Amino acid sequence: MLCIEVWVTGRFLSILRNPAICPLRNSVVESADLIIHARWIVPIRPANTVLNDHAIVVKAGKIAALGPSENINSQYSAAKNITLSDHVLMPGLINAHGHAAMTLLRGLADDLPLMEWLNDHIWPAEGRWVSGEFVSAGATLAMAEMLRTGTTTFSDMYFFPEATAKAAADIGMRCQIATPILDFPSGWAANAEEYIHKGVALADEYRHSELIQVAFGPHAPYTVSDAPMKQVATLANQMDAQIQIHLHETAFEVQDAQSKSGMRPSERLNALGLLTANTQCVHVTQLNDRDKQIIQESGAHIIHCPESNLKLASGICPIQDCLNAGINVALGTDGAASNNNLDMFGELQTAALLAKAQQNDASAVDAFTALELATINGARALGQEQTLGSLETGKWADMIAIDFSALELQPVYHVLSHLAYAVSAHHVSHSWVAGQNKLSDGKLTNIDTGQLGKLIQDWQRKISVASG
Amino acid sequence: MLCIEVWVTGRFLSILRNPAICPLRNSVVESADLIIHARWIVPIRPANTVLNDHAIVVKAGKIAALGPSENINSQYSAAKNITLSDHVLMPGLINAHGHAAMTLLRGLADDLPLMEWLNDHIWPAEGRWVSGEFVSAGATLAMAEMLRTGTTTFSDMYFFPEATAKAAADIGMRCQIATPILDFPSGWAANAEEYIHKGVALADEYRHSELIQVAFGPHAPYTVSDAPMKQVATLANQMDAQIQIHLHETAFEVQDAQSKSGMRPSERLNALGLLTANTQCVHVTQLNDRDKQIIQESGAHIIHCPESNLKLASGICPIQDCLNAGINVALGTDGAASNNNLDMFGELQTAALLAKAQQNDASAVDAFTALELATINGARALGQEQTLGSLETGKWADMIAIDFSALELQPVYHVLSHLAYAVSAHHVSHSWVAGQNKLSDGKLTNIDTGQLGKLIQDWQRKISVASG
Numbered sequence: 001m002l003c004i005e006v007w008v009t010g011r012f013l014s015i016l017r018n019p020a021i022c023p024l025r026n027s028v029v030e031s032a033d034l035i036i037h038a039r040w041i042v043p044i045r046p047a048n049t050v051l052n053d054h055a056i057v058v059k060a061g062k063i064a065a066l067g068p069s070e071n072i073n074s075q076y077s078a079a080k081n082i083t084l085s086d087h088v089l090m091p092g093l094i095n096a097h098g099h100a101a102m103t104l105l106r107g108l109a110d111d112l113p114l115m116e117w118l119n120d121h122i123w124p125a126e127g128r129w130v131s132g133e134f135v136s137a138g139a140t141l142a143m144a145e146m147l148r149t150g151t152t153t154f155s156d157m158y159f160f161p162e163a164t165a166k167a168a169a170d171i172g173m174r175c176q177i178a179t180p181i182l183d184f185p186s187g188w189a190a191n192a193e194e195y196i197h198k199g200v201a202l203a204d205e206y207r208h209s210e211l212i213q214v215a216f217g218p219h220a221p222y223t224v225s226d227a228p229m230k231q232v233a234t235l236a237n238q239m240d241a242q243i244q245i246h247l248h249e250t251a252f253e254v255q256d257a258q259s260k261s262g263m264r265p266s267e268r269l270n271a272l273g274l275l276t277a278n279t280q281c282v283h284v285t286q287l288n289d290r291d292k293q294i295i296q297e298s299g300a301h302i303i304h305c306p307e308s309n310l311k312l313a314s315g316i317c318p319i320q321d322c323l324n325a326g327i328n329v330a331l332g333t334d335g336a337a338s339n340n341n342l343d344m345f346g347e348l349q350t351a352a353l354l355a356k357a358q359q360n361d362a363s364a365v366d367a368f369t370a371l372e373l374a375t376i377n378g379a380r381a382l383g384q385e386q387t388l389g390s391l392e393t394g395k396w397a398d399m400i401a402i403d404f405s406a407l408e409l410q411p412v413y414h415v416l417s418h419l420a421y422a423v424s425a426h427h428v429s430h431s432w433v434a435g436q437n438k439l440s441d442g443k444l445t446n447i448d449t450g451q452l453g454k455l456i457q458d459w460q461r462k463i464s465v466a467s468g
Numbered sequence: 469m470l471c472i473e474v475w476v477t478g479r480f481l482s483i484l485r486n487p488a489i490c491p492l493r494n495s496v497v498e499s500a501d502l503i504i505h506a507r508w509i510v511p512i513r514p515a516n517t518v519l520n521d522h523a524i525v526v527k528a529g530k531i532a533a534l535g536p537s538e539n540i541n542s543q544y545s546a547a548k549n550i551t552l553s554d555h556v557l558m559p560g561l562i563n564a565h566g567h568a569a570m571t572l573l574r575g576l577a578d579d580l581p582l583m584e585w586l587n588d589h590i591w592p593a594e595g596r597w598v599s600g601e602f603v604s605a606g607a608t609l610a611m612a613e614m615l616r617t618g619t620t621t622f623s624d625m626y627f628f629p630e631a632t633a634k635a636a637a638d639i640g641m642r643c644q645i646a647t648p649i650l651d652f653p654s655g656w657a658a659n660a661e662e663y664i665h666k667g668v669a670l671a672d673e674y675r676h677s678e679l680i681q682v683a684f685g686p687h688a689p690y691t692v693s694d695a696p697m698k699q700v701a702t703l704a705n706q707m708d709a710q711i712q713i714h715l716h717e718t719a720f721e722v723q724d725a726q727s728k729s730g731m732r733p734s735e736r737l738n739a740l741g742l743l744t745a746n747t748q749c750v751h752v753t754q755l756n757d758r759d760k761q762i763i764q765e766s767g768a769h770i771i772h773c774p775e776s777n778l779k780l781a782s783g784i785c786p787i788q789d790c791l792n793a794g795i796n797v798a799l800g801t802d803g804a805a806s807n808n809n810l811d812m813f814g815e816l817q818t819a820a821l822l823a824k825a826q827q828n829d830a831s832a833v834d835a836f837t838a839l840e841l842a843t844i845n846g847a848r849a850l851g852q853e854q855t856l857g858s859l860e861t862g863k864w865a866d867m868i869a870i871d872f873s874a875l876e877l878q879p880v881y882h883v884l885s886h887l888a889y890a891v892s893a894h895h896v897s898h899s900w901v902a903g904q905n906k907l908s909d910g911k912l913t914n915i916d917t918g919q920l921g922k923l924i925q926d927w928q929r930k931i932s933v934a935s936g
Contacts, residue, residue, distance in 0.1 A: 106878070107885040111824075111834040145876040310821035311889070313830040340889040341876060350818070353778035356579075362781040366579040407917055408613040408809060410574070411928030417575040421779070421808040426894035449875055460879030 032078040034058040034435055037069045038089035038401065040415050044375045045390035048368050050415045056089065058397040061210075061434035066391060084430070086405035088415055090371075091390055092152025092398040092431055093344040094378025097244070097282045097303040097332025099158045101130070101138030103145065104459050105337040114250055114312040122337060126159070129463060130187050135163035137455050142342055143173050144447050147438045149343045149425035152398040153378070153388060155280075155303075155332065157217040157244055159188040162202055165212050171447060172436050174398060176382050177202065178217030178244040181232060183225050192228035196235070203241060210434065213382065215242035218274070221265035222253055226272060233273040242278050242383050244303070245269070248291065249283040250314045266291040275300045280381050282332065283308075284322075285315030292325055301328045301381035304373065306350045308334030319373075320355050320364040330381040331373040343425040348374045352420055367420035400439075401430035500546040502526040502903055505537045506557035506869065508883050512843045513858035516836050518883045524557065526865040529678075529902035534859060552898070554873035556883055558839075559858055560620025560866040560899055561812040562846025565712070565750045565771040565800025567626045569598070569606030571613065572927050573805040582718055582780040590805060594627070597931060598655050603631035605923050610810055611641050612915050615906045617811045617893035620866040621846070621856060623748075623771075623800065625685040625712055627656040630670055633680050639915060640904050642866060644850050645670065646685030646712040649700060651693050660696035664703070671709060678902065681850065683710035686742070689733035690721055694740060701741040710746050710851050712771070713737070716759065717751040718782045734759040743768045748849050750800065751776075752790075753783030760793055769796045769849035772841065774818045776802035787841075788823050788832040798849040799841040811893040816842045820888055835888035868907075869898035 036058070041051040043066065055072040057065040065072065102122075109121035135158060146154055153174040156164050161179045168175045179199030181192055189195040196216075203214035216232045218224040224232075236243050247265060248254055257265045267290070269275050277299030284295075284302050295302065304317050319329045331351055333342045348370045355365035365373075379389025387396050402423055404412060409422055431439040438445055504526070509519040511534065523540035525533040533540065570590075577589035603626060614622055624632050625646040636643045647667030649660055657663040664684075671682035684700045686692040692700075704711050715733055716722055725733045735758070737743050745767030752763075752770050763770065772785050787797045799819055801810045816838045823833035833841075847857025855864050870891055872880060877890055899907040906913055 104879060106881075107890060108881050110882070110885045110889060111831045113830040117830070141875065141878065148876065307821060310825045311830065313824040313828055313832070316825055336890075340885065341892070343876075343892065346814070346892075350821070353775060353818070354822075356781040357778045357784055360781055362581040362585070362779065363579045364781070405921075407609060407921060407924075408616065408811075410609060410921065410924045411572060411931070413574075413576050413928070413932060414578070417578045417808065421578060422575060422804075424809070424811065424814075424892060424894060426892060453875065453878065456875075456878045460881070463879070464881060 030076050032057045032059045032064055032076050034080045034082070034397075035072060035076055035078040036082045036084065036089060036399070037072075038084040038087050039404070040088045041066065041391065042088055042090040042371070042415060042419065043391035044091055044371065045392055048416070056391060056397070056399070058432075058435040061397055061436070063391060063393050063395050063397050065393060084401050087401040087403050087429060088419065089391070089399055089401050090419070091375045091388070092400045092433065093150045093374045094330065094382065094389065095146060095151045095154040095332055095342065095344050096280065096330040096378045096381050097155055097157070097305055097334060098142070098342065099335035100142035100154065100156045100164055101135040101158050102335030102337045103141040103342070104129075104134060104138040104456070104463065105335075107340050108337060108463070110311075110340070112312075114314055115252065117312060117338070125463065128466060130159050132160045132163045134459065135160040136167050137459055139164040139167045140171070140447065140452055141456055142336065143167065143171050144444055144449065144452060145342045147173065147431055147444060147447075148428065148442070149345065150400045150402070150428040150431065151342070151344050152400065152431055152433050152438070153382070155244060155382065157219070159186050161199075165202065165206060165214070169209070169212055172211065172433055172438065174211050174388075174396075174433055176213045176215050176242065176244070178215040178242070179203075181216060181218040181228055182223045183228070184223070192224065196228060196231060200235065203239065213242070213384070215244055218243065218245050220246040220249070220253070221257060221268060229269065229272045229274055236278060237276070240278070242280065243274060244280040244282060245274070247281040247284055248286040249309075251286050254286045264291060266294045270294050270298060278383060280330075283314065284317050285309050287318060287322070292322065292327070296325050296327050301330060303330050303332045303381060304351060305332045305334040306354050307347055308338040310350075310354075311338055316354060316358055318358060319351065320359045320361070323369070328377055328380050329373060330378040344374050345423050345425045345428070349421060367414075367416045370420040371416065397432055397435035399432045400428055402427050403429040498544050500525045500527045500532055500544050502548045502550070502865075503540060503544055503546040504550045504552065504557060504867070505540075506552040506555050507872070508556045509534065509859065510556055510558040510839070510883060510887065511859035512559055512839065513860055516884070524859060524865070524867070526900075526903040529865055529904070531859060531861050531863050531865050533861060552869050555869040555871050555897060556887065557859070557867055557869050558887070559843045559856070560868045560901065561618045561842045562798065562850065562857065563614060563619045563622040563800055563810065563812050564748065564798040564846045564849050565623055565625070565773055565802060566610070566810065567803035568610035568622065568624045568632055569603040569626050570803030570805045571609045571810070572597075572602060572606040572924070572931065573803075575808050576805060576931070578779075578808070580780075582782055583720065585780060585806070593931065596934060598627050600628045600631045602927065603628040604635050605927055607632040607635045608639070608915065608920055609924055610804065611635065611639050612912055612917065612920060613810045615641065615899055615912060615915075616896065616910070617813065618868045618870070618896040618899065619810065619812050620868065620899055620901050620906070621850070623712060623850065625687070627654050629667075633670065633674060633682070637677070637680055640679065640901055640906065642679050642856075642864075642901055644681045644683050644710065644712070646683040646710070647671075649684060649686040649696055650691045651696070652691070660692065664696060664699060668703065671707065681710070681852070683712055686711065686713050688714040688717070688721070689725060689736060697737065697740045697742055704746060705744070708746070710748065711742065712748040712750060713742070715749040715752055716754040719754050722754045732759060734762045738762050738766060746851060748798075751782065752785050753777050755786060755790070760790065760795070764793050764795050769798060771798050771800045771849060772819060773800045773802040774822050775815055776806040778818075778822075779806055784822060784826055786826060787819065788827045788829070791837070796845055796848050797841060798846040812842050813891050813893045813896070817889060835882075835884045838888040839884065865900055865903035867900045868896055870895050871897040
């Protein structure tokens with residue numbers, strides 16, 4: 001009798017698999033923490049793939065195996081087994097740009113262009129209210145909303161980043177914390193030097209974290225001068241850290257820079273050494289051929305925030321052009337004060353629809369590409385493509401389930417099409433971060449929503465009274 | 469003792485209202501069918517208004533009164549009383565353009581331009597499958613989705629319109645049925661003459677209906693020749709009926725017409741007498757100054773379908789320009805095969821965001837204007853402004869409630885902003901059509917969703933196999 005099986009990269013490689021001559025098969029069943037069977041799995045890698053009746057095995061927070069349910073059943077046993085019979089299981093969405101604590105300013109001022117919105121409303125409110133407590137409350141609210149709507153990883157750029165990092169660590173949500181850097185003072189730091197110093201200290205604090213990645217967040221070309229920009233470039237290089245920066249958000253920003261310095265911001269940042277494969281350029285609604293070439297050659301990434309860009313009338317990033325040029329494009333909601341939600345399914349739908357009109361081509365940013373923007377491309381932008389963004393053996397078990405039983409998702413001809421064009425955030429039923437369940441049947445598992453609601457009401461009362 | 473109160477247009481007009489000297493006040497309490505108290509009421513008329521702690525009184529399907537809750541309590545008693553303590557009550561949304569039965573083709577073909585999508589996918593599928601049974605099932609699914617997502621009135625243009633009308637009458641949903649007219653045959657009619665004849669017969673059948681309004685639906689300039697166009701114009705004028713037509717949906721349509729006839733479709737329809745204040749022009753993504761003048765002078769309405777227009781890369785209707793020119797602009801989802809949902813809150817958000825980018829002005833289509841597109845402007849387009857589209861005494865009690873208690877809607881500074889930019893369809897908790905409850909705490913009250921789900925699965929199986 002011959003029965004040889006070898007455990008290779010998380011799967012049994014059957015050299016000879018006839019069960020009739022492998023009577024000892026059950027005795028080599030591998031134990032795991034969690035097995036999830038799903039009607040459909042959309043692993044994102046391989047591309048354009050929908051797997052029917054497959055299962056995922058989770059062990060120590062990572063994906064140990066993915067295969068047809070019947071094979072998984074014969075090869076693994078787990079302490080916890082979940083069957084999602086009407087659901088799609090896919091990688092958790094990656095919200096690659098936002099200001100989580102700004103949920104507390106959701107809807108405070110609308111229908112205004114960027115600079116008026118910032119100067120007359122957001123910055124005064126921030127000046128008055130932002131503190132560690134504000135950031136902790138707002139970031140927790142943001143995480144509650146993001147986990148409910150399918151996001152498992154987010155990037156943040158805001159004051160008191162240690163409060164956001166702590167809230168994320170407490171909840172167990174994955175994030176990139178881009179510590180803010182500006183020339184001018186805030187409640188958090190007095191000058192660029194102090195911002196950078198505090199950022200480096202925070203990076204040191206979380207250097208061993210598996211959830212929290214600390215990056216540099218020089219706010220924008222128009223708020224950070226050359227010396228701190230260079231210092232960030234040097235430090236990021238030394239520390240192999242990521243950089244996230246608002247870039248070419250509006251035509252005014254670009255024109256103003258050109259008239260003052262003779263250079264477009266992309267050219268200036270490139271000259272300062274700030275654009276590398278570790279740099280995430282957010283917004284980029286203004287993009288000429290030279291900008292595109294600079295970004296492409298540097299290996300920098302673009303974080304597209306279509307709803308915020310539309311709402312503030314900033315412009316539209318030509319993402320299909322960027323993708324065609326080989327630039328990695330990820331997706332973000334921006335803060336809730338300019339969106340006004342953190343719903344990544346809505347955002348990826350907007351990204352897909354908008355790209356078609358902009359390119360005058362209905363095939364631009366097709367359904368699967370839209371899903372990539374919100375998953376694997378986000379992982380790549382954050383420098384975490386090896387561990388995030390797709391359901392592949394060895395990656396973190398960061399996953400979401402979407403319940404396809406709702407009437408408004410019937411009938412189902414093409415799962416990828418539904419995910420891009422028909423699903424709403426509230427169809428998200430489950431999520432896991434590193435195999436830890438964060439959302440179950442639409443309920444958050446480890447956030448006390450009642451207590452959070454009261455905390456937010458307190459902030460609302462204070463801010464409302466002051467805003468008149 | 470003097471106590472005089474006069475019942476005027478559905479309210480007590482107190483000539484002297486001191487309760488201390490009106491001891492008989494309770495004895496003149498007016499009876500009603502339903503009183504709904506809500507945390508906020510957004511009546512749409514007066515414009516830009518949010519009423520706190522008000523109530524609406526419903527009698528015989530219509531709004532009998534609207535006032536502060538305490539006043540209503542002292543003036544009315546009703547068989548049924550509802551208190552919506554965390555909710556906004558507002559007019560039901562009006563989905564002014566769609567093809568309800570096409571829910572059965574939801575997601576069948578995506579990422580394709582209009583003519584390829586129609587010629588290679590939709591028309592072949594329709595040719596094979598469309599029947600009275602198909603339309604009945606698809607329209608019922610559409611109504612289930614629309615009622616769950618805040619729509620209480622819809623317009624439809626599709627084959628076998630008698631099946632859609634019957635399904636709507638059975639469910640008790642308000643609609644305009646634009647009976648289709650084409651030069652070419654379908655499963656429903658052989659030629660333009662038969663389409664028109666059947667349309668007139670259906671109008672006659674529903675002439676006394678308070679829910680169903682039958683209109684003429686000449687499909688598009690490129691599918692209906694001059695003679696039937698003229699006949700429709702004459703009949704609509706005689707019957708005081710509405711006309712709905714796809715117009716200037718794509719640049720190709722306009723260019724093709726110009727090259728063949730020397731006229732733009734707007735000019736041709738105007739010359740044929742088809743553009744009047746009873747005409748609803750759908751899409752209109754191509755609009756030069758002459759088109760705008762023709763539509764404005766005719767009093768015709770524009771039905772904007774931004775998500776379908778984006779998805780098919782048809783173009784973008786410049787709706788703020790149209791509104792500025794005095795053209796009434798309403799909103800529609802189009803069919804679920806080109807959207808791919810019937811979510812009017814999503815649609816009005818897209819309309820608002822898109823207009824800002826298109827006008828390069830963040831104040832274009834502000835939050836309240838976006839709500840008008842989906843309510844009072846829809847009523848006006850359908851010729852029903854006197855009875856629909858706002859919560860005013862004497863109008864039909866077509867209403868929806870939106871639950872603002874969800875964490876992702878916290879905090880609440882501006883209710884109108886939240887309705888336009890933060891609310892998702894699933895926050896809709898209740899709806900009423902003519903005072904009849906259709907949705908209660910998110911559950912449909914008179915559609916058997918289990919039975920409907922099975923029916924849709926049967927259709928999915930048949931169509932999948934054939935499209936396989």
